[in-house]
Amino acid sequence: MSYRLVWNDTIDSRKCCDAYQESMKKIMKQNDKVVHIDCDLMGCIDTKIIKEAYPDRVFNAGIAEANAVGVACGLAATGMIPFVHSFGVFASRRVFDQLFLSAGYSRWPVHVIGSDPGITAAYNGATHMPFEDCATYLTMPNATIIDPVDYAQTFALTKKLVDVKELSYMRLIRKNFKTVYADDSDFEIGKGVVLKEGKDVTIIASGIMVSNALKAEEILRKQGIDASVIDMHTWKPLDTELIVSQARKTGAMVTAENHQLSCGLGSAIANVLIENCPIPMEMIGIREQYGQCGPQDVLEKEYKMSAEDIVEACIRAIKRKADRKD
Amino acid sequence: MTKEEKIHELEVFAAQIRLETLKIIASRGNGHIGGCMSIADTLAVLYGEVMKYDPKNPLWKQRDWCVLSKGHGGPAMYATLGLKGFYDVKEAYTLNDFKTSFPSHTDHTKTPGVDLTTGSLGQGISEAVGAALGNRLQNINSHVFVFVGDGEADEGQVWEAAQFAAHYKLNNLIAFIDDNKRQLDGACEDVMSHGKGLSAKFDAFGWKVIDVKDGNDVEQIYDAVNEAYTEKERPIAIVLDTKKGKGVSSVEKSGAHSSHLNKEEWEVIIKEAQDNLNRISGKENA
């Protein structure tokens, strides 16, 4: 794992989903078993990049997600390595039983890509805004779950999926998003990235929330608070070791996710803390709400997911830590 | 061997499958006798004659595949595979026991020779379609056979799979539609009817359809498979007009989906199956 942090809160000129395509193009060249199946959403993630290069290994299943997952499982059974894409809402809850039995229980290496995670669905609104996509996969034994943050990480982690031997799910941001890492960065599935080492509180974030966490760290620093920032791009298998060592070090934790809280990154981390090292913890994410239409920045405020919300949560967690010691 | 001799051999094999299936279900005391009996003849044709497979190497790349999308027919599959040497058939007398390799619904992670895991109706046919596509992509010259129940065909996923298979011209996919007219809650006609019928539906989806008048007649099934092999473009649906519970008179009569029988009732139906086997194979000696 070698990465370079280049975050300065600015938007990449390239779309995140093109990172998936460029990465797939490489993988498909190296490995003739890799195929991509889409559900009439090729236009949304620019599949033409791989379709033109490998017309025989890119399939449209039409608007029939359940079958697309099943077909992927059959392909995997013959030794192929299938990637299946739909919007996150459909690539999870609409095909839960297919994912669970045909893929998960059957132990087939099927790699599902769900686009438009959480509030990035923006104007598409509630019907297309997945707050529970990762939750469905969290319930599946041994599924791998990835929530990448930017172009470079999407590119790097897509390549790594080929070696995952069971069901996996990766969220895919469709549009241009803030750059966090330099292009040549490399990551390991299941290993969180320590972006800042602090001593007062640990912020663990993934996906679009990493950028907000870094911004929160800056604000906190100005107030004399020293925060760790972790990019937990892999929700499962979760980097338990890193979580516990950070908990021991800072004694206060804040999680930040673009997902609902009843079954998500925060609750998975809470499970780890409760069993290993209970400390004050605050969670940022969606609480008991459905999605809605709106621009991403407005939704971010609406669901209390901004850098300022993270800052407040950190202060609360640190206060709880101090209160506990008294 | 003449065709007549071959057909007779398959009839004997079907009778053996029936007997063993019943013994397997009897080891548990209850199970899906009806749906197992209706497919026994087709399993006999597949594993007795048309499929290429290697019991010592179940994952042989060049093999033909067989997927029981109506996964609750597991015991019939276990009887067939056991009789063909994938394992000792008696091992399957542990049906649904704790840690068994023989759960009532077929599971490729547990049973040698089972190609894909099924049990949630509608999913197996998609998996079979994927296997057919995967084999074709790897230039493997083989067929994927899949059993779909007429009740199962209520599931939307069956038709998603059907349109995909036709769109990609998977002529290496042969589906047996077990048209036994019954599903769990009774007659399909009452529970959920199939409009112009399953043959018409598959035809409308762009499949080649072969209707088998008596879907429990090995010769008619065998001829249908040979006809299916000649198709160059389309996936093939062999629609079998079958009888749920075929060969077990009490179940034929009741049409029961799942049977819970007492010891005496088991003795009666196992004896019936044994007598049928003796009668059919006895013809051989005559």
Ligand SMILES: Cc1ncc(C[n+]2csc(CCOP(=O)(O)OP(=O)(O)O)c2C)c(N)n1
């Ligand atoms: C998705 C799903 N729904 C319900 C069931 C429960 N179930 C098992 S068998 C069956 C009836 C199946 O009827 P059919 O396909 O005609 O099978 P057969 O009559 O040949 O046994 C039902 C409802 C299931 N296994 N999967």
